[in-house]
Amino acid sequence: MGLKKAFKKLPASFYRLDALEVARALPGRILVTDRDGIRTSGRIVEVEAYTGVNDRAAHSFGGRRTPRTEVMYAAGGVAYVYLCYGIHHLFNVVTGPEDNPQAVLIRGIEPLEGITDMLLRTGKTKADSTLTRGPGNVSRALGLHTADTRTALDGDRMFIMDDGFRYADQLLGVSPRIGVDYAGEDAQLPYRFYIKGNPYVSGKPR
DNA sequence: GAGTAGATCCTCT
């Protein structure tokens, strides 16, 4: 691998912060997976925060604890991947201290390394903006599935880097989350953070 | 370009 200096892997302590703080800090960072010698990475451009027991949209709302959601109660810094609609794998970062079940859903990245492998995994023939737009596509392109739940995010197989790049403050958009209408009033909470105008952000451009 | 239906399977009641 190349120069290490400019690329700083985010430490486990970063993920112990609240989901909202982590979510605000993630756009612009680089998500990397290294599986079977295949390295793929992309710059995060869209995330959503799920703030735990008080958040109707979160799997852990009301302190619900099941075999599936158990990993959300771990200390921040591990992956939570689960299957949605029987088709899509959704990749989350568990955040907050132990027994505070929060998470951040990664919804969109801008591909950087391993684009050829992403095409193979997704079965696409050209690298257009649909390659890694939307949480289902992100997981597919990075080769993530439910078995990757509990993988440490400060290890070698999966991590997030800070390469010093920063989006301008005015490019960071905030909006309600997507697909959580069932959550009542909580569906309106401004917990989605995205880069305005970026083609890898799901939903309508603004 | 906008709206809608169908895919598909694991998890919890």
Added chain:
DNA sequence: GAGGATCTACTCA
């Protein structure tokens, strides 16, 4: 046994 933190293709205009 129901339903879900979604995506794509197809229709109609």
